[in-house]
Amino acid sequence: MPEIRRRSDAVRNRARIVAAAVSAFDEVGPQLRLDDLAERAGVGVATVYRLFGSRDGLVQAAFETVFGAEIEPLAQAAREAPDPATGLRDVLGATLERVAAHRGLFRAARETGAVGVDIAERYLRDLDDVLRAAQRAGAVRTDVALRDVAAVLVMVLAVVRDGDPDGADRRRYLSLLLDGLRPGAPALPPPAPGGWEPPVPPPRGECSPVG
Incomplete structure (x- = not known):
């Protein structure tokens, strides 16, 4: 029983620390x-x-939590959109919003190497399905590849800045690139x-884009 209780306490502490880290990185930035x-x-x-091994381990746990809970589901939902072109536009716009909202965490993740290819690939596999559906529907040119759509995210995030809290520039340049x-x-x-x-690109200002 004591061992079970210790494990339960560790799970609760881990979840509480990760939640606090997400909030703190968003407020303070990577210098937390x-x-x-x-x-x-x-x-x-x-x-x-004890729970994360190092600051880098905590950053990775916080990043993976945000990406898994807030970004991956966007591409999964877009696969079910009745209109694939609308699904593609919506998933890109929503992804930009979530990355911008967590720009302090994403910068910390980039600096510590927590932006792993594996977690990005799960998101991009779904995004590729949405892209191909939009191409089959005749809404997207056929010479566009997944890397081009990922580059759109990187380019739009290059204009993310604290002086545009409502994201007007994000919406403007996403529309231009689409x-x-x-x-x-x-x-x-x-x-x-x-x-x-x-790439899983962090924005400029708080984060420089992936090259």
């Missing part, structure tokens, strides 16, 4: 100190180290050769 985080979570800093996905324009030049890793 673990001592301050532990105080917010109502635990000792030793508990943070126009380039529509059929009817001349063929695109070929992409650069070599491999490509899917």
Whole structure:
């Protein structure tokens, strides 16, 4: 029984610390100190180290929690949209909103290397399904690839800034770039050769975009 209780306490403490970390990184940014985080979570800093191993481990747990709870479901929902073109536009817009809302956490995740390819791939697999459905419906040019859609996210996030809290620039430039996905324009030049890793881009200002 004592062992079960310790495990239960550890699960609760972990969840409370991660929730506090998400909130704190959003407010303070990547310079957040673990001592301050532990105080917010109502635990000792030793508990943070015991559960996460290091500050980087905590950042990764917070990032994976946000990505899994707030961003991955967007692409999953877009696959079920009756109109795939609307689904594609909506998932990109909503993704930009969530990344911008957590720009402090995303910057910390980038700096610590917590922005892993594996978690991005789950999101991008669903996004690729949405893109292909929009292409089959004739709403997106056929020479557009998933890497191009990911690049749209990176480019729009480059204009994210604290002076635009309502996201007017995000909406403006997303609309501009989405126009380039529509059929009817001349063929695109070929992409650069070599491999490509899917980005999970943090925004500029709080975060510099993935190169």
